[in-house]
Amino acid sequence: GKFGADTARLFIMFAAPVERELEWSDKGVEGSFRFLNRVWRLVYHFKDVLARKVTSYDTTNLNEQDRELRHILHTSVKKVTEDIDNRFNFNTAISTLMELVNALYAYKDKAETVNDGLIYEAISKLLLMLAPFTPHITEELWHDAMGSETSIHKEAWPTYDPEAIKVDAVEVLIQVNGKGKDRIMTAPDISRDELGKLALEQPEVKAAIGDRKVLKVIAVPGRLVNIVVK
Numbered sequence: 068g069k070f071g072a073d074t075a076r077l078f079i080m081f082a083a084p085v086e087r088e089l090e091w092s093d094k095g096v097e098g099s100f101r102f103l104n105r106v107w108r109l110v111y112h113f114k115d116v117l118a119r120k121v122t123s124y125d126t127t128n129l130n131e132q133d134r135e136l137r138h139i140l141h142t143s144v145k146k147v148t149e150d151i152d153n154r155f156n157f158n159t160a161i162s163t164l165m166e167l168v169n170a171l172y173a174y175k176d177k178a179e180t181v182n183d184g185l186i187y188e189a190i191s192k193l194l195l196m197l198a199p200f201t202p203h204i205t206e207e208l209w210h211d212a213m214g215s216e217t218s219i220h221k222e223a224w225p226t227y228d229p230e231a232i233k234v235d236a237v238e239v240l241i242q243v244n245g246k247g248k249d250r251i252m253t254a255p256d257i258s259r260d261e262l263g264k265l266a267l268e269q270p271e272v273k274a275a276i277g278d279r280k281v282l283k284v285i286a287v288p289g290r291l292v293n294i295v296v297k
Contacts, residue, residue, distance in 0.1 A: 073201035080157040124184025141231035
């Protein structure tokens with residue numbers, strides 16, 4: 068069948084780190100087969116978008132869904148590249164690609180408008196990263212769905228944009244004496260001092276403190292601030 072050799076290859080690389088014994092299991096093979104089916108359906112779902120060959124898009128003007136998908140895409144390229152280059156960790160590389168496919172399905176279901184350039188980038192990069200594991204199916208999709216004249220195996224390995232990997236903002240919980248009072252969005256790299264100051268300025272927090280004395284501000288960037296009052 069269409070996925071035969073690729074399913075077996077993918078299963079072998081996914082199920083066992085290179086140095087460990089492989090336990091053959093029908094369930095694992097089925098999982099690999101199902102995954103390749105999902106990739107196939109995803110690519111054909113976007114076939115019309117891919118046919119437009121929008122190879123660039125404005126990355127500064129993305130909605131929330133676009134930003135999230137782009138973040139996952141570029142993080143995936145970085146992780147897969149490092150896993151293959153440095154460690155031959157094929158199984159973790161494949162898990163990352165499975166997560167990327169999940170993110171593309173979530174985008175397909177959630178996004179009100181599809182960003183053609185982003186989809187073209189995401190599916191090209193997905194297929195390029197899958198190509199070493201599943202050479203037959205990716206070649207077929209590359210020609211048929213992406214409409215490319217050249218072989219996928221002659222293409223350059225995809226690159227990632229470090230800016231896309233950065234998280235714009237993270238939610239921080241603010242507590243007063245251990246009780247949650249507010250949540251704020253902050254830059255992930257905010258300093259402890261800045262975060263503590265910011266927390267103390269929030270109206271909800273001021274109200275909770277009232278005229279009690281602030282004894283201590285414990286700030287954990289990216290997580291929480293606990294203000295101890297008496």
